[in-house]
Amino acid sequence: MKKVGIIMGSDSDLAVVSKAIETISRFGVVVETHIYSAHRTPEAVRNFALNAKNNGFGVIIAAAGKAAHLAGAVAANTTLPVVGIPIKSSALDGLDALLSTVQMPSGVPVATVAIDGAENAAFLAIQILAISDEGLSQKLSAYKQTAAENVLLKDKEFNTKK
Ligand code: RP5
Secondary structure, three states, X not given: OOEEEEEEOOHHHHHHHHHHHHHHHHOOOOEEEEEOOOOOXXXXXXXXXXXXXXXXXXXXXXXXXXXXXXXXXXXXXXXXXXXXXXXXXXXXXXXXXXXXXXXXXXXXXXXXXOOOOHHHHHHHHHHHHHOOOHHHHHHHHHHXXXXXXXXXXXXXXXXXXX
16 A cells, blocks of 8 residues: 655644644554655755655645645645645744645645644545555545444434433
């Protein structure tokens, strides 16, 4: 199975990014995480993105805050799908990172999740890999089934208490 690559712009992003790492690992997918910055280590970002496909990655998640160019810089150097997580790490509460991540020019997309949306970034990455992996696809179906059952159980409990 292909791996998921995660890049975060700073170790200060780890509290959010760790939720993506946990979610991906829970589905039995190998995840490799790096701290590379579009502004502080642009060559490391470029090298990772350029070699990611040959190194066995199927999708890359990039998380950054403030003037968040990381996901875009990754997308510029790979044909793999790139998922962007805007991190809430500034006086602007992550809106700056959201707009920097989502407003990509035509032909260089970044699938941007919500501010601090690390879990959904993980689910999106898993869903991308599941297109060509039936076992993973079945795990996702089972997860969704359990999530639906839990909601209906809560509804039942809520209405029984009345
Ligand atoms: C971004 O700037 C990082 O992704 C982080 O969210 C933010 C602050 O980084 P530090 O100054 O905490 O390293 O590049």
